[in-house]
Amino acid sequence: MLRTVLTDRFSLRAPVVGAPMAGAAGAALASAVSLAGGLGMIGVGAGTDPEWIAAAATEARAGAAERFGIGLLAWNLTRRPDQLDAALAARPTLVSVSFGDYGPALEPLHHAGIAVATQVGDVASARRALEAGVEVIVARGSEGGGHGDDRVATLPLLQGVLDAVGDHAIVLAAGGIATARGLAAVLAAGAAGAWIGTALLACAEALTPPAARLRLLSATELDTVSTPVFDIAQNIPWPPDYRGRALTNAFTGRWHGRERDLAGSTGVSRALSDAKERGDYDTAFVYAGQGVGSLSRERTAGQVIGEITQGAEALLRRW
Ligand SMILES: Cc1cc2nc3c(=O)[nH]c(=O)nc-3n(C[C@H](O)[C@H](O)[C@H](O)COP(=O)(O)O)c2cc1C
Structure with a gap:
């Protein structure tokens, strides 16, 4: 088993977080990722209603032995504070607040005992997240799917963020990690795990049409x-x-x-x-x-997580 500070902190069997993907990652995908040993997250889009968040959280909790996360869009929370309220009420393991000012969401989430993650696209943003008390810092490179800061690619970003943050936060890598080789590479570099989106998009459990x-x-x-x-x-x-x-x-x-x-x-x-x-x-x-280039057949989330983590373990053992 691949053991890291991420797996220890959240009692996981795989150093993988299933990225919150609005429109693709609902309760079924989040719970499938969690059942496979990772931490599955539900994606909340700009227009998502709190009722949908509550229902998805209830379903994910029922399906995933209570471990799941919710991903919010930071810039949207001033327009839609009800999304943060719904996330707080759902009491997930982890809430990510990415893309914009996550500051106002930190205190209520910490007060509720919920771990907080944010995705960063440059080293200075990682330093700021550390200073603000964000526990999980995701170095999210420009190769990644969906929205993000597209100025720096995953590897140069990850190296800089790991050097800047050290052991003071849980650093994950995101963007382009779609196979065992990608997971092995970022773990070898010192990341505590991978935050994976695209590789899960064509899974049976995703909402993808x-x-x-x-x-x-x-x-x-x-x-x-x-x-x-x-x-x-x-x-x-x-x-x-x-x-x-x-x-x-x-x-x-x-x-x-x-x-x-x-x-x-x-x-x-x-x-x-x-x-x-x-x-x-x-x-x-x-x-x-x-990473979409690595997808060639429909699999379950369990198969994807299994192939990526077992393959990474074999690769790392070879070294
Ligand atoms: C279809 C899709 C939807 C996404 N929606 C969200 C979202 O709602 N919130 C969020 O924080 N990130 C979202 N992301 C970005 C992911 O969190 C993550 O940064 C990205 O998937 C990582 O790169 P990868 O796709 O190469 O694995 C989305 C990504 C995709 C592919």
């Missing part, structure tokens, strides 16, 4: 782009520091790099939501990271 799943399974590592175009088209007020890495398609081909024209054009938001409903992923988005 069937047509999006097919796109994920056939994409290569070249088929993603970090872009704000889907947020602009949907009028989701993500701060400009964070863009979303998604599969390239006709929509990104048309609008990526033409954000100003996109913001001024009418009917795009409607076209995008219609496409999503129809399962037309030439227009609709499939958020995924560069």
